[in-house]
Amino acid sequence: MDVFDKVKGKLGFGCMRLPMRGDEVNREEVCRMVDDFLAHGFNYFDTAHGYIGGKSETALRDCLTSRYDRSAYLMANKLSDPFFENRAGIRPFFRTQLEATGAGYFDYYLIHAVGPWNYDKYRACGAFEEAAALKADGLVRHVGFSFHGDAALMERVLREKGDLVEFVQLQINYLDYDDESVQGRKLIGTVTAAGLPVVVMEPVKGGALVDLPASVRELFGQEGMRPADAAFAFAASRPGVRVVLSGMSNRAQMLDNLRIFAADPSLTREQEEILAEAVRRIRAIELIGCTSCRYCTKGCPAGIDIPGIFTAVNQMRRFGVATARGHYAHVTKTAGPDDCLACGACEQSCPQHLPIRDLLREAGDAFRG
Numbered sequence: 001m002d003v004f005d006k007v008k009g010k011l012g013f014g015c016m017r018l019p020m021r022g023d024e025v026n027r028e029e030v031c032r033m034v035d036d037f038l039a040h041g042f043n044y045f046d047t048a049h050g051y052i053g054g055k056s057e058t059a060l061r062d063c064l065t066s067r068y069d070r071s072a073y074l075m076a077n078k079l080s081d082p083f084f085e086n087r088a089g090i091r092p093f094f095r096t097q098l099e100a101t102g103a104g105y106f107d108y109y110l111i112h113a114v115g116p117w118n119y120d121k122y123r124a125c126g127a128f129e130e131a132a133a134l135k136a137d138g139l140v141r142h143v144g145f146s147f148h149g150d151a152a153l154m155e156r157v158l159r160e161k162g163d164l165v166e167f168v169q170l171q172i173n174y175l176d177y178d179d180e181s182v183q184g185r186k187l188i189g190t191v192t193a194a195g196l197p198v199v200v201m202e203p204v205k206g207g208a209l210v211d212l213p214a215s216v217r218e219l220f221g222q223e224g225m226r227p228a229d230a231a232f233a234f235a236a237s238r239p240g241v242r243v244v245l246s247g248m249s250n251r252a253q254m255l256d257n258l259r260i261f262a263a264d265p266s267l268t269r270e271q272e273e274i275l276a277e278a279v280r281r282i283r284a285i286e287l288i289g290c291t292s293c294r295y296c297t298k299g300c301p302a303g304i305d306i307p308g309i310f311t312a313v314n315q316m317r318r319f320g321v322a323t324a325r326g327h328y329a330h331v332t333k334t335a336g337p338d339d340c341l342a343c344g345a346c347e348q349s350c351p352q353h354l355p356i357r358d359l360l361r362e363a364g365d366a367f368r369g
Contacts, residue, residue, distance in 0.1 A: 003142045003166045004197060004242040006074060006107070011261035012044040012199065013037050013254075014247035016051045018059055025052065025059040033254045034063050038072060040258045046199075046245050048078040048112060049097055057100035065102040075103045076199075078112035078146065079127055087126040094134060109134065110169060111145035116153055128161040142166045146201065151186040158194050169199040172241070173209060174234040174275045175282060192240035199243040203235035204228060206326075208319040215281045223274050228256065233265035234275060287314040288359060289352050296346035296356060302339040305331040306346060306356060313363050321367065328367050337364030 019029040037043075045064060047056045057077070064073060083093045098104065111127050122128065134140040145161075146169035147154060158165075168191045176182035191198055204210050209231040212220070220227055235244045244261075248254045267275070290310040297306055308331030315324035337360040346356045 003108075007044050007243060009042045009261055010236050010242065010244050010264060011042050011257055012046050012076075012243040012245040013042070014201070014245035015045060015047040015056045015060060017247035017249040018052060018056060019250050020052075025055050027059060027062055029251060030059050030063040031067070033248065033251050034067070036251065036254055036258065038068065040262070042258070042261070043073045044076070044243055045073055046076040046108075047101070048080055049083055049093075049100070050080050054100065057097060061100060061102040065104075070104060074107040075101065076108035076110060077101065077103075077106045078110045079131060080112040081118045081121055081127075084125065087130055090125065090127065090130045091134075094139070098139070105139050105141065107141045108167070109140040109143055111143075111165075113148050114145045114153075114157060115148040119149075119153065119157065123160070128164045132164045144168055144196075144199070146170075146199075147187070151183050151190050154187055154190045158190070158196075162194055162196075165196070167197045167199060167242075169201055169245075171202045172198075172200045172235050172238055173203050173205045173231060175205060175209060175279055177234075178279075188238055188240060196240070197242045198238070198240045199245065200235045200238070200241055201245045203244050203246065204231045206323070208315065208323050211319050211323050212278075213282060213285060213318060216278045219274065219278055219281065223271075225271065225274065229260050229265065230267070230271065230275060232257070232260050233267045233271070236261075236264065237266045282318055285318050287317060288354065290314075290354065291352060293351060295349040295351065299345040299349055301343060301345070302335050302341055304335045304337070304339060304360070306360070308332075309337065309360065309363050313359070313366065316366060325367065328363075337361060 019026040045060060047060055049057060051057070060075070077097050079090065079094070084090050109131055111122055111131060114122065131140065131143045135143050144165050144167035145157070148171070170184070170187050170191065171182065172184050172188060177184040188198060210227045212227055220230070232244060232246070235241065246257050248257060288310045290307050292307040292311070294307055297304070300306065309328065312324045312328035312331060315327060340357060340360050342357050344357065347354070350356060
């Protein structure tokens with residue numbers, strides 16, 4: 001059975017970054033974007049309860065489900081581990097999602113963001129089994145999971161729960177495809193070998209593959225390639241990919257993506273080689289050599305997320321401050337560079353012998369600017 005037989009086109013409307021007016025979703029803009037999306041022949045919408053603090057679901061109720069017949073669209077939603085503590089809590093949470101979206105049922109229901117930090121909880125709570133029971137009751141059409149782990153964990157999940165799922169959602173982009181820490185190629189190979197189709201998330205790496213370093217912009221300019229077109233084409237043309245999600249935050253992005261996906265985007269061999277050169281150029285940019293071992297954080301009296309800050313700095317060096325600022329704000333919410341006591345405990349425990357105190361001061365200066 002083809003679980004995506006009713007999906008029109010490969011572009012999915014990711015509803016994690018909807019246009020905002022202050023603290024509220026700009027519903028007038030979202031209505032226009034929904035209308036554009038459906039008018040151009042696409043129909044896959046993706047949300048989760050945690051997106052925009054619950055406001056993504058209610059925006060879809062006001063802008064989609066209350067305005068269009070249920071047959072006009074497909075909706076994916078997610079079972080997220082922060083919102084239940086045991087199996088008995090899953091159905092009450094699910095009912096709040098149905099009420100918030102007004103969808104009546106979900107075409108696709110995903111165990112959300114499966115990774116090494118939460119898979120054991122999902123197993124202990126019977127999350128996969130409960131999602132399958134929701135399907136048996138007609139409240140869900142298809143069950144899958146989104147994933148944030150390595151290939152070894154993927155193999156374990158499919159070995160233990162593969163008979164309960166019908167698709168997998170993966171982070172796939174050309175920069176991380178052969179990165180050993182992300183393992184995009186290995187993951188997609190493992191999933192397709194199991195006979196499961198793939199939904200792609202973060203194909204432009206949160207916008208980073210649009211706001212490219214100067215050396216890569218120059219390369220793309222010489223070849224007449226647009227960064228967004230190339231990133232989406234790469235994701236869409238990977239084996240087993242049936243839907244590519246884009247978190248569109250304004251109508252201009254929506255219209256541009258509709259243009260890209262008007263035809264099934266793909267890459268020539270020459271364009272694949274250009275992307276390989278783009279990856280080499282991006283990786284050649286000097287980065288902080290932090291391996292995220294987190295030895296430094298164990299003895300930090302200020303509780304600073306040093307690896308998280310260095311990740312933001314590396315994002316900034318590659319893609320600019322605007323791209324990295326959101327991550328930096330997240331990891332410094334409770335403590336940041338200005339809270340450093342300069343005690344040096346971090347440097348004594350760092351296997352890479354990094355000058356952490358100096359790097360933290362540089363990070364604070366960079367993101368204040």
